Amino acid sequence: MALRSKAAKRPATSTEPRRRAKAAGGTGSAADFIPPNASLSALKKAAARCRGCDLYKDATQTVFGDGPRRARVMFVGEQPGDAEDKAGHPFVGASGKLLDRAMDAAGIDRDDAYVTNAVKHFKWAKDANGKRRIHKTPNRGEVRACFPWLGAEIARVQPEIIVCLGATAAKALMGPTFSVTKQRGVVQKTDWAPTLVATVHPSAVLRAPRPDRERQERAFIADLTRVARLLAKENRKRPMRARGKLLSWSATEAPSPTSSAQTRSSRG
Secondary structure, three states: OHHHHHHHHHHHHHHHHHHHHHHOOOOOOHHHHOOOOOOHHHHHHHHOOOOOOHHHHOOOOOOOOEOOOOOOEEEEEOOOOHHHHHHOOOOOOHHHHHHHHHHHHHOOOHHHEEEEEOOOOOOEEEOOOOOOEEEOOOOHHHHHHHHHHHHHHHHHHOOOEEEEEOHHHHHHHHOOOOOHHHHEOOOEOOOOOOEEEEEOOHHHHHHOOHHHHHHHHHHHHHHHHHHHHHHHHOOOOOOOOOOHHHHHOOOOOOOOOOOOHHHHOOOO
16 A cells, blocks of 8 residues: 555656646746756756756756856757666766777867767666666657756857767757758758757767777768867857847747758758
């Protein structure tokens, strides 16, 4: 009876914050948990209490972005993995080690970059033996619900270049029709940053068959080398650019690929 009583109480408790937000006219997404005019450190603190979707229930903790407040380049991945979920920091597992090697080879200092994910909680399922947590790709609803955190991070950091690592990050920022396969390494002009470049996620390189893995890693390093060259060409004095949409945006999902037609229609 005690176990049944505890189980009965859990759903009501876990959904209570979102129910309160909706009852108060909120969005039912991460936007309901973002403090107005918050600094990057305040955003990170607020994200730890986010209940904008159900992924927090099975995650150890929120994994917010890391890096300097005025980083010139921002790397955006999909979601934290098992190692990141336990450590509370993005890109500290095997994918993170590969990203570090690639950045070093390309001449990008990790300490000068901001690294984050489109989704801040680890989505997983147990393997067949019930011993390991296996990554599961977040669905579009989960990405939309979490997007306000990424939008807020971009607004505060204002990077010159955003590097999307994988399809989830690229589609979150460029719309559902964007193809990393077709647009890999192609410079995009966007509302989010003056320059956006999409490439594969480091985990895709690690999953490649061993005979092909070295070639895939060289191609990944080549993509980041191009980013380093773009950074070198950028004037270190940041151009003044309108950020009103990012600073005030609080919708439940990312802007559609048809918004801001001047920039988004030229993606190809």
